[in-house]
Amino acid sequence: MANFKPELLAPGGSIEKIETALHYGADAVYAGVKGFSLRAISELDESGIEKALSFVKDKGKKLYLCLNLFARNEDIKELEKFIHFLKKYSPDAFIVTDPGVIGFINEKLPHIPIHLSTQTNTTNSASIKFWKKHSNIKRVTLARELTLDEIKAIRKDISDVELELFIHGALCLSYSGRCYLSEYLNKRSANRGDCTQPCRWRYSIVEETRKGMYFPIEEDSKGTLIMNYRDLCLAKRIPELTKIGIDSFKIEGRNKSSYYLASVVRVYRDIIDTFLKEGENFSFRQEWLDELKKISHRGYTEGFISVEDDDSFFYEDNYIQDYIPVGIVKSVVKSFANCKVVNVEIKNQIKIGDIVECLLPGFKTFRFELKEMMIDSNDRLEKAHPGMNIDIKVPNIDIKPGDFLRKKAGN
Missing domain, CATH: 2.40.30.10 (Translation factors)
Structure with missing residues (x-):
């Protein structure tokens, strides 16, 4: 562990965001390929990818491209048309969900590593061994639903695959983001990069014979946002997760602003570097959390990693932006x-x-x-x-x- 340094991986929803993430200390960025990722409004076209790769390489950093939508037959056909470009401008890895896309990459671009997306819901060591054996993956993004003990157990079992973990950003109500609510209500699929976030809306009950009379859905005394999750914040857990051996700390937010990236990346960069420098003498500084509270957020939670009874998933109001x-x-x-x-x-x-x-x-x-x-x-x-x-x-x-x-x- 003496020479182990985890990667800080930031979202790159645009060229400006990629530049900002690297400026403030990210080791790598991930960006969506237009038409093939799960953030339709924050994707890069061919010219954007070419520019991003050139910029990232000049900085000595890494760029991972997201091909993580749940593909239909027509998507695979479109990917065939895109193959000439991907061969010319090879990223450092692809982030993928669909087995068909994984097979396509292994056949057409075997020299480019594959990182398994969190959308695959990887929650156990056996799954990682399966994907390693049949798809030769290099890295797995673990499901957000894992507890700290479960993460430790997986790391103990797995030594030949890198482990990546989300440490900050929005949480989805559905299991590792596999949500169908947006598609059902708005005909816009979250699994194809077009989520309208209906989990953030306010809901009421209407009895069919009393139209116009709205009855609040009471979660508790604080409000009725029954599906509105707080944002994930594992700032205090960075030392423990580093000791476990998590290879990459991932920040969510391809749709977030460049300012969001600047604020979040510089905090986690400083936490990681300070811990690696101070080791056992490290102590968490309140100023880091104070800084994270200055950006727009919905309140923070440690999610499934938390052991605190009062660490609620649900947030009773809208964004906080000081x-x-x-x-x-x-x-x-x-x-x-x-x-x-x-x-x-x-x-x-x-x-x-x-x-x-x-x-x-x-x-x-x-x-x-x-x-x-x-x-x-x-x-x-x-x-x-x-x-x-x-x-x-x-x-x-x-x-x-x-x-x-x-x-x-x-x-």
């Missing part, structure tokens, strides 16, 4: 002795007098009062709006392109 991103640094325009001028792409409204935080890689945060904004280097602004590119003065800190700026929500 801070909002206001911009991303595009370039450093000028440097002076006591300040810098940076060009920023504005994400949310910002105005003179706002208290702004700059999120730097390495879990460094600098807070300053915004005193000067300019457009075209001359015209001074009192307020800037989303979509604008402006120059602002910041303290003389180690700020770089790709760094995010944020402020407290409601200010």
